[in-house]
Every structure is written in structure tokens, then in C-alpha cells.
Amino acid sequence: MAGDTHVDGNALGGMLLEVFGREMTDAQGCCAACGSVHAIGAMIVYRGPGDVMRCPTCDNVVVVATTIREQIRVHLAGVRWLEPGTET
Amino acid sequence: MAGTAVLRRLTWAIAEVVDRLDETPRVRSLTFDVPGWPGHLPGQHIDVRLTAEDGYQAQRSYSIATPADGTRVTSTVERLEDGEVSTYLTDVLEIGDRIELRGPIGGYFVWEPSRGGPLGLIGGGSGVAPLMAMLRARVAAGSDVPVRMLCSWRTAEDVIYADELAAIARDADGVSITHTLTRSAPDGWSGRRGRVDREALSQLAWPPEQQPLTYVCGPTGFVEAVASALVDLGHDPRRILTERFGPTGG
């Protein structure tokens, strides 16, 4: 179906684990635009030149991840806070 | 995994292919032996990285289809016609070959018996793979968490793990498994036909009053249609966990 090329935060799990040094897909993130809280694994992810993570409630850009000259950068574009999950 | 240190390093490991099994003409399960593998939870995935001699690299994620088993990790790979990585994994890789992978990855789309239930597992195509890890873990642990599994496939030829699922449905208490075919069904097909829509879910998913934990995995369109229908039926969105594989099942 056209328009279903997106994935979700699970797809960025490896990269985020690499950057934050701990599992992040079960972290809760608060959208800076609408204030809703979602697990990172539940955020919508558009893969383009970089990865754009958007709030499932309001589509606001929450995080942008780029890998430029092999350097990962995580832009905290529209996240008010992140709360890591409790490792089981 | 109580007591595991929170900080982890995720490094690429060189694993060896120790087994391969053709599940269907287009789908193969590959078992890797990964030195230093710390174990994993059902629902987690690995990242696989391929490097050509000219330095070109391609990386993809694959769900782990089995519960923790020492250093052994099994992924079920669907061969995509245009797939650069999937065709390598299904056509080229042989037992004894080595491959770079890292993991385990995932903390959201994860289930273990201690999380309880009732457990709903709804998968489309290769999206059934991580759900299989959950179901196999439930069975191996002798857990009594009741399970309703609903698997959607295009044709009967596409059904993965058919025999094992039939055996589990027959032998395990409290596990019901339904297959539905969306494109065509052979004569004598005793499963369902048609998409996993609101009607199908109202009949086959756990009733919302039982507050199930439901895991939905497969192509993006499938996952979103199912999750949305579950919410329409009254399910708590916070107890619906999703993993989207992208446009054609990943």
C-alpha cells in the first residue's frame, strides 16, 4: 500500500543502544509538541537520508538520527523528556 | 534477567552458521552460533551486517524466532525478490560460513512468561517470527499463560512453522492458533480465509474485558490495521505492542 513505507522505533533499537549504552526501545518519550508519552518502540520512523522519528499522536518530529561520515548523531528535535525503561 | 548491569556495549560479533532449514520455498531459518552471546528475550532481534570486498556494507534487522538457547540464535528470513541482504542469506550463506551480527536488541516488543497474559499474538507473514519466539518460550517454560495466536498468510504455501504450530495447538493446554489466508486457499482448507479485520478480531482475539497483552507484527499496513481495529473493539492501546516490518514484510 502506498504510504506504508514507514516503520517504528524498534528499527532504531540497535543504533540507540549503541548511542545511549542501554536499551532504549522501552524508554518512554514525551513529545514536545503535544505532551503525549509513548515508548520509543511505538514511535513512527521514516527512513530517508536520515531516520525521522515522529510522535504517533501528533506527527511532530521527536528525534532525527543521522549517520554522516560514519558518525552517528541523534538530534533531540522535539522530545521534552526521555525516561529509560527498567531492565528486566 | 534480574541483576544484569544496565549499561551494555553493543558490539559486532562474528557468528557461524550452524544450521539452516527451509520453512517454505521462499523462507529459510538460519541458526547462528554467536560467541559470547548473553542470551535474549522472546521478541528481540539481531542486526546483521554484510561487507563486500570493495567495502560496501548493507545492514538489516531480523527477529529472533527462538527462545534463549545458550549461544544459538535462530532467525527466519523471507527471501525478497529485490532483497540485497535477504537473497544473500537465503541463496549464498552456507553452514560453516561466518556472518557479522549484533544483539540482542529490543525492550519494548518483548514478552516472557513473567509478563503474564492472556497473551494475544497476531502476525502477518514473516511477522510471525518474533511471535514464534514468544510462543516457543511459553511452551518450553511450561507456562500456563493462555494464548490466542492469529497468523495471516497469502497462500497455504506461505505458512511458516505449520507442523510445529499444529503440534503446539494440539498438545499444549490453553493455546489456540488460527491461520487465515488472504489471497487464495486450497480445496479442503480448514482455516480461515480473508484479512485480519475487525470482524475476524472480534471472533478470534481475546475479548478486551480480559485485558490481554497483544503483540502485533508484520508489514506496516497489516500492523496498523490490526492495532486500530483492536482499539475500535475496546482494547487498551497501552496493552497492544507493535513491530512494523515496513512495506513488504521486511
Next chain:
Amino acid sequence: MTFISRGFRRRQEADAPTNKLPPGQYVTRDFPVLSAGPTPRISLDDWRFELIGQVDQSRGWSWQEFTSLPAEDVTVDIHCVTKWSKFDTTWRGVSLDTLLDGVQTAAGHVMAHSYGGYTTNLPLDDLRGGKAWVAYEYDGEPLESEHGGPARLLVPHLYFWKSAKWLRALELRESDAPGFWEGYGYHNYGDPWQEQRYSGD
């Protein structure tokens, strides 16, 4: 020492005469869909394209008006910063020279605005002189929404992230400002022949 995967190579899709392929690119016959957000669904009744900002007079066109403008059929090669190039793509659209005809401006810069919020910036000079179009047909058919329809900017001499999908407006500006990807580390200009992928290249 990087581990090499036995027998793995990039999928060889098509050959290209080497002088047509910018550095670091490979040729594809596909038309990959990449985006930064959901595909906007715009009805042709609601669609509008505008030329705004540092202009003597803002201009706007409805779909009916826009598709009545003189249009051109062009065949161009396109180059994505993610390294794929596609040769001989055919489009129908209105040339920016047509759209800018008669527009008085002191602006040297443009910000392209898309439905859905995407932006990208370009020098005004790079839209003039037969180098850019607002395209609404691809390969002889109405431009599909996943490829930027109803209409997108088409600027084939720059990396394709500059060819903004779901084009809504071109804003002429006296000063330059970074668009979406430019603000996240991608090159401000984006010439594929100089391999200007990232800021600092």
C-alpha cells in the same frame, strides 16, 4: 580488519556510461521511496501552489490554473544522496522560468515549502535557466502521492532531497536559511558532481 562476507556484493542493477554517473553513486531501475514524514493527501480541489516572500506580488494557482500553464516534457537523470541514481526519468511540468516570468524580486534565495511541513533551500539562480520545474506527471502518468504528487519540485542538477515533494509554495528570500535536511547536517547546496552530500563537503 573488517570482516568480509564471503560472496557478498552490491546488487548490480544496471550499467551506466561512467560519465553520466556522479561520484559515489550506483544506477537503479527502481524508484525508491524515501521520506521524512507521512504522505500528505491533498485533494486537487484544495491544492494550491504559491510564489511568496520577496516578490512584487504574491502569486497563486489552483490546480485547474496550474495545469493550464504552458508545460514541458523533460527527460532527466536524478541522483539521491543515499547513492542511487536513475537515468532518463520522464516528467511533465511547468518550468520555473515560466512561473518566475515577470516576477520582480531582489531575492537571491528560495525556500521550498511542502504540504506536511518539509522544507529545502536553494539559490534562486538554480531554479532559473531551464534547470527546474514544478512537475505533476511522471513517466506519462499523474505523479503518484508516494513520489510527491500532486506536484513536486524537480531540480535534477542537485541531489534529489532538493526536489521537494508535495510542493505547496516557493518562498523567495533575501537571506538564506537551511531547510529540513540542511538543518540536520546535509550540504547547503548539494551538487552531486562535487559529491556535496554533507555540510563541510
